[in-house]
Amino acid sequence: MKKKPNIIFMFSDQQRWDTVGCYGQELPVTPNLDNMAAEGVRMENAFTCQPVCGPARSALQTGKYPTETGCYNNGRHLPPYLDTLAKRMIANDYRTGYIGKWHLATGPNDLVPDACPDYETSAVPPYLRGGYEDWLASDVLEFTSHGYDGHMFDVNGDKREFPEGSYRVDAQTDWVLEYLDERPDDEPFFLFLSYIEPHHQNDRHCYEGPHGSPERWGNYKVPGDLVGHDGDWQENFADYLGCCNALDNALGKIRSKLDEKGIKDDTLLIYASDHGSHFKTRNSEYKRDCHDSCLRIPMVAYGPGFTGGKVYDGLTSLMDIPRTLLTAAGDDIPSDWQGISLQDQLDGTETHDVVFAQISESETGRCIRDKRWKYNVRANLELNESAPSTAPVYYEEFLYDLESDPHEQNNLVASEQHVDIRAKLAERLKRAIAQSNEPVPQILPVVEWKQIEAPYS
Secondary structure, three states, X not given: OOOOOEEEEEEEOOOOHHHOHHHOOOOOOOHHXXXXXXXXXXXXXXXXXXXXXXXHHHHHHHOOOHHHHOOOOOOOXXXXXXXXXXXXXXXXXXXXXXXXXXXXXXXXXXXXXXXXXXXXXXXXOHXXXXXXXXXXXXXXXXXXXXXXXXXXXXXXXXXXXXXXXXXXXXXXXXXXXXXXXXXXXXXXXXXXXXXXXXXXXXXXXXXXXXXXXXXHHOOOOOOOOOOOOOOOHHHHXXXXXXXXXXXXXXXXXXXXXXXXXXXXXXXXXXXXXXXXOOOOOOOOOOOOXXXXXXXEEOEEEEEOOEOOOEEEEEEEEHHHHHHHHHHHHXXXXXXXXXXXXXXXXXXXXXXXXXXXXXXXXXXXXXEEEOOOEEEEEEOOOOOOOOOOOOOOEEEEEEEEEOOOOOOOOOOOOOOHHHHHHHHHXXXXXXXXXXXXXXOOOEEEOOOXXXXXXXXOO
16 A cells, blocks of 8 residues: 655745745745755745635635634634544544644634633643644744744643744744654654744734844845835845745755655645735735735645646645645545645646635725736725624725736726726626635625724734
């Protein structure tokens, strides 16, 4: 019987696709990820399904959209009864491990009548760990650490402090290497690695790269979507690239360890991010927005089924990852799990004509994108002050022609020349909403709406 592949999913937080060399970054920020892409498969057009931390994570763990899990905002716990990646991997004889940021253990959930206690800064109890057996994590890692100090909690709920003077990425990576050394050779494993970088440090209101990042990475080319906009990228982008480079060094160490153990070619390793960052150029913070600076992410795979230095030019979604991982494990995929496996996309069995994203907290919004058009609608917040998970009526908010306007500077949502385009996209968006098991809404032309502030993290 053929041995099952080991599976590692390496997850960054708030990383734009254009920080990566093989996606166009001119500075040598990601040589290891670039090498992995040259050996494996790079998804050229990859997008998140929800540009917020907790909701995106709920989708990855369950194969369901955040509105289906009840985790459509941050601060909502993942219901313990849901089927998850870890539970299915265990049923397929995998040892499961989770290291890093969880962000799915605190707060209420519409699907569960009882509120969940606050685990943002304390140990996550076993019943809220999504079924993972091995565990070294914090629910909200940015609340238990900074760039050069902090801790996570082990499987017994005990604190594990970062070594003094160690950068957070490096400390976590050392624990990952330790975990890989401890794994028995005859037992396939599924390891989910959730790094916090390059997410901003909430309590310090900045990005914290390794010491020396501004000097090392300050000579960057300004991304086109940031040119001419204020935001706070001028103060932070070099540190942001420093965070991304630290992650790349971590990837290099992990791949070297797999090679050292003789399991590199027997291990499927996928690298992706939960969403990007627009550096306060589109709203009052960094994400929760429909623009590519938030939605477009890096996605690179290497291992069984993903070799040859290929570039897949179709549209892919973070929602495709759960099916991809279960396919690699040889599992029968639940019929109610969303997305299309990358394996099916690569062999042409099934592809996306659009990618779909739900947007929450800043608004109750819905978005689709194909290779040419970006179309976003939002609920009228005067009617929905609490920004609910869904809405019966949405109003058009953005339309971009990405062929002529790749940096999304010219909003065509009120253009009389694009009425027919908007009508066609509205119908396609309704189909995507229906496929996500939401009620099909009414979509109306653009109006002025009341802006509200939301508690961002």
